[in-house]
Amino acid sequence: MPQIFTATADTRLRAALLVAGLAVAGAGLFAGGYMDSSYATMVGWVQDQPVPFSHQHHVGGLGIDCRYCHTGVETSPQAGLPPTHVCMTCHSQVWTGAPVLAPVRESLASGQPIPWRRVARVPDYVYFNHAIHIDRGVPCVTCHGRVDQMPLLSRAQPFQMGWCLECHRDPAPHLRPPDQVTRMDWSDWDRHPEEHAFYGLDYVKAHGIEPARLDDCGICHR
Ligand code: HEC
Ligand code: HEC
Ligand code: HEC
Ligand code: HEC
Ligand code: HEC
Known part of the structure; x- marks a missing residue:
């Protein structure tokens, strides 16, 4: 043994x-x-989508404005994803029989929305509101990156608390005229950085934006 x-x-x-x-x-x-x-943080990750929808193609190539598909972005907390008939305004004419668009045609026939996998998300206990940011001239590109260069969409920013707070404590450098928020390549101020800084500071003053208030817990956790 x-x-x-x-x-x-x-x-x-x-x-x-x-x-x-x-x-x-x-x-x-x-x-x-x-x-x-x-x-x-899922930054840079792409999801396997039911249809390989390309922002690069539709935004960068065809020049369609964000608000054509994300209609809620100026008026409500959620930007919203486009209902299928929005795709069909064009795809009943172009690429009509394409196999990649089969799920779009099925969705239209059944009335069931296309089951997109979400990439930009904060937890339920965080309150976020698009309309407020858009109204104040915070551009899409700051939070979502150059979507016009993304064949498949991926998350551009970590969406963690520190990231939100960094801007809330000093929003001025990020602001631009609200009618320019959807422009991805807006670079006027790259050539005139001093104007940009003035604009942001003026804007913060003119609209009574109080950075000191914007890091109160209750702003985002209601
Ligand atoms: C304003 C017109 C328009 C709208 C709205 C539109 N598309 Fe397209 N889409 C096009 C055109 C034009 C092409 C073909 C581009 C080419 O071949 O150069 C295309 C191509 C595609 C392709 C083929 C792959 C690619 O990107 O080339 C897919 C998939 C697609 N679209 C999905 C969608 C979906 C899903 C929606 C709705 C969310 C949608 N499209 C809305 C015009 C549109
Ligand atoms: C032709 C329609 C169309 C246009 C124009 C468009 N999008 Fe989209 N967008 C979609 C569709 C469809 C999805 C869902 C599929 C995906 O994630 O790619 C989406 C998803 C997104 C998402 C990810 C949402 C999530 O949580 O999954 C963001 C962010 C986004 N779009 C931003 C933009 C911005 C910014 C613009 C303008 C520069 C824009 N989109 C223009 C159709 C569009
Ligand atoms: C200050 C940062 C910020 C700006 C500016 C911003 N977004 Fe978002 N976006 C977010 C966050 C955070 C989420 C996740 C929200 C959630 O989970 O409820 C999101 C989610 C989305 C979604 C997912 C679906 C939905 O209903 O919300 C889309 C589409 C979208 N954004 C499009 C846009 C477009 C288009 C613009 C510009 C017109 C824009 N966003 C500007 C931060 C931003
Ligand atoms: C790039 C700058 C920027 C980023 C990033 C940003 N915000 Fe904001 N946020 C602002 C500005 C500017 C305002 C408007 C303040 C005002 O009008 O007083 C605002 C306002 C808000 C408000 C409304 C405050 C009120 O008046 O009640 C909420 C809620 C909010 N942000 C949540 C978030 C969350 C959550 C995130 C991160 C996921 C985020 N923000 C990221 C710039 C930003
Ligand atoms: C500008 C928006 C904003 C403000 C203001 C804010 N939070 Fe958050 N908070 C967030 C976001 C976004 C998350 C989600 C983080 C993630 O998913 O990683 C979060 C997550 C949290 C969590 C979950 C744990 C963690 O760290 O992920 C706690 C706890 C928390 N916040 C407490 C607070 C407290 C306490 C305050 C005030 C001192 C505060 N928050 C102010 C946006 C904010």
């Missing part, structure tokens, strides 16, 4: 404990880096 405790068993036990210890330390490191990693 073999001995229960061999000479090497003790060594093996130590080795096992060491491995376990390293695993715990590793998990700590992992968790530390995790909150900022793209795994947690």
Whole structure:
């Protein structure tokens, strides 16, 4: 009968404990880096969509304005996703029989919306409102990136609390005339940075925007 405790068993036990210890330390490191990693924030991730809808093609190429499809963005908290008949205003004429558009035709026939996978989202306990931001001249591109260059849409910003607060504490540099918010390539102020800074500061004053108030917890957690 073999001995229960061999000479090497003790060594093996130590080795096992060491491995376990390293695993715990590793998990700590992992968790530390995790909150900022793209795994947690999903920045840059694309979703497998039922139809490979391309913003690059429709916005960058065809020049369709965001508000044509995201009709709620100026008037309500949600931007909204386009109902199928909006696609069909064009796709009853172009690419009519295309296999990639089969789910669009099925959706129109059945009345069931296309089941898009969401990429831009905050948790339910966070209150966000598009209309307020658009009305104040916060551009889409600041929060959603160059969607006109995205063949498949991905998240451009982490949407974590620190990111919201960074702007809320000093919104001036991000603001532009509200009628320019959907322009992706708006670069006038790149050539005149001093004008941009003045505009933002003037705007903040003229509209009584109070950065000090904008980091109250109750603004986003109601
Ligand atoms: C204002 C017109 C218009 C609207 C609205 C529109 N499309 Fe298109 N779409 C086009 C045109 C034009 C093409 C073909 C472009 C080409 O071949 O150069 C196209 C191409 C496509 C393609 C083929 C792949 C690609 O990007 O080339 C898909 C998929 C597509 N559209 C999906 C949609 C969906 C889904 C909607 C609704 C959310 C929609 N489209 C709304 C005009 C439109
Ligand atoms: C022709 C219609 C159309 C136009 C124009 C359009 N979009 Fe979209 N958008 C869609 C569709 C359809 C989806 C859902 C599929 C996807 O995520 O690509 C979407 C999704 C999005 C999403 C991700 C929403 C989520 O949580 O999944 C963002 C952000 C977005 N669009 C921003 C924009 C911006 C900014 C513009 C203007 C620069 C714009 N879109 C123009 C049709 C459009
Ligand atoms: C200040 C940042 C910010 C700006 C500016 C902004 N968005 Fe968003 N957007 C968000 C956040 C945050 C979400 C996720 C909201 C949620 O989960 O309720 C979102 C979600 C969306 C969605 C998902 C569907 C929905 O109903 O909300 C679309 C589409 C969208 N945005 C389009 C736009 C367009 C188009 C513009 C410009 C006209 C724009 N956004 C401007 C931050 C922004
Ligand atoms: C790039 C700048 C910017 C970013 C990023 C941003 N905001 Fe804002 N937010 C503003 C501005 C400007 C206002 C308007 C303030 C005003 O009118 O006094 C505002 C207002 C708001 C309001 C309404 C406040 C009120 O008056 O009750 C809410 C809610 C809000 N933001 C939530 C969010 C959340 C949640 C995020 C992150 C997901 C976010 N914001 C990201 C600039 C930004
Ligand atoms: C400008 C908007 C905004 C303000 C103001 C804000 N939060 Fe948040 N908060 C968020 C967002 C967005 C998230 C979601 C973060 C995520 O998904 O990673 C969040 C998440 C949280 C969470 C969940 C845990 C976490 O960190 O992810 C707690 C707790 C929290 N906030 C507490 C507070 C407190 C306390 C205050 C006031 C000192 C505050 N928040 C002010 C936007 C805000």
